[in-house]
Amino acid sequence: MKNSYQFPADFEWGAATAAYQIEGAYNEDGRGMSTWDTFSRLPGRTLNGDTGNVACDHYHRTEQDIALMKQLGLKHYRFSIAWPRILPNGEGEVNQAGIDFYSKLVDDLLAAGIEPLITLFHWDLPQALQDKYGGWKSRKVAELFAEYADIVTKALGDRVKRWSTINEIMCFTNMAHKTEQHAPGGKETDQVANQTVHHAMIGHGLAVQAIRNNVPDAIVGIVECLFAPWPLHNTESHLDAARKAFKDRNAQILFPLLTGEYDEVAYQREFGDLPEYSAEDMKIISEPLDYIGYNFYNHPPVRPSDKPWGFDIVDMPEAYPRTDMGWPITPDAMYWLLKFSQEFFGDLPIYITENGMAAADKVERDGTVQDMDRIEFLRTHLRACQRAISEGVPLKGYYVWSLFDNFEWAFGYDKRFGIIRVEYDTQQRIIKESGHYYSAVMAENAVL
Secondary structure, eight states: OOOTTBOOTTOEEEEEOOHHHHOOOTTSTTOOOBHHHHHHTSTTSSGGGOOSSSTTOGGGOHHHHHHHHHHHTOOEEEEEOOHHHHOTTSSSSOOHHHHHHHHHHHHHHHHTTOEEEEEEESSOOBHHHHHHHOGGGSHHHHHHHHHHHHHHHHHHTTTOOEEEEEEOHHHHTHHHHTSOOSTTOOOOOHHHHHHHHHHHHHHHHHHHHHHHHHOTTOEEEEEEOOOOOEESSSSHHHHHHHHHHHHHHTTTTHHHHHHSOOOHHHHHHHHOSOOOOOHHHHHHHTOOOSEEEEEESOOOEEEEOSSTTOEEEOOOOTTSOBOTTSOBOOHHHHHHHHHHHHHHHTTOOEEEEEEOOOOOOOOOTTSOOOOHHHHHHHHHHHHHHHHHHHTTOOEEEEEEEOSBOOOOGGGTTSOOOOSEEEETTTTEEEEOHHHHHHHHHHHHTBOO
């Protein structure tokens, strides 16, 4: 019987990781300190005072880890490069050992039949740039990011064609400077925090220019975790409310990136004071992209409101199904994210660059990890993807988060997102049942 949840023949299946979350080796081979090295050492910033000093020890175990990828049948792998491993001071002298590490990683992936998608920045800013310039509060750091992108793409662009500039701008800007949940911390006014967002977007645009200059056939995008509302009722009035919420609640990052304009009214209502910006800035920020990457975990429904902006966000009941992070499980929100993206941005190709759940996994007596909850999470979200594709949405690929259990930022090593379990005391890897499930999905190119 033909599977009714089949994906297109050219659909790209992958898995994702990030440098600080898996590499370890924080002070080896010339790597400089990052803001996360500093932040995680501050009292109370991470659970149990956990740091990424060792993490999954991927730096020393890449061959073993690539063998696991191959065993799963993975064809695409999204990982990030640690800026302080390439430029220990964020600028100036290049650390050749850092270049060599990533060059060998790329070669080994390609030899295993796995295509890399490289993210240039996943939150680990060189601490030296934070100390010298104030980090992303300075436009200078945006310019230095482009110089870093130039160095990396010159070194790897002969073999790597798929690039993402930045992962989730909101985390190292708003969540760092408004709520202090992420590095570098340091609570700031709305205007200062919003300026860091603007500078990060300029850095993105300048990096796009550098990538295209060095890799003319590159496939270039950016990865965002955006507000993805869904209609509480599938009626026209609720759809209009969700559509309005999608536009207004993404007025700070997504819409400027893809349209080159700030909606100043929505921006000020949702995010506070506008950053200082120019027409030239907006031209840089909105450099044409080959795709947009969305990281999706959960989002609330909305309903119509008589408020001037036309929508209310609905609080999720406590009994609603949730992940081990306490996040509601909302696959319908991912479907509507894909639909609204096409509606607003046309047929710009889309990738789900992260999707997954934290679960309270445990190793059974027989040595297996029977994470049925994660399998069901993947199944329902993949069905949402397939449904959107069947309706003409240009979704081209899906990357599960994450390949491994890893350092989960402020949550330390308590929350497990991987389809491969990591025993942190021994660094043993165990493919979970969800890993076997995802392997079968990739092989069949269908939701199973």
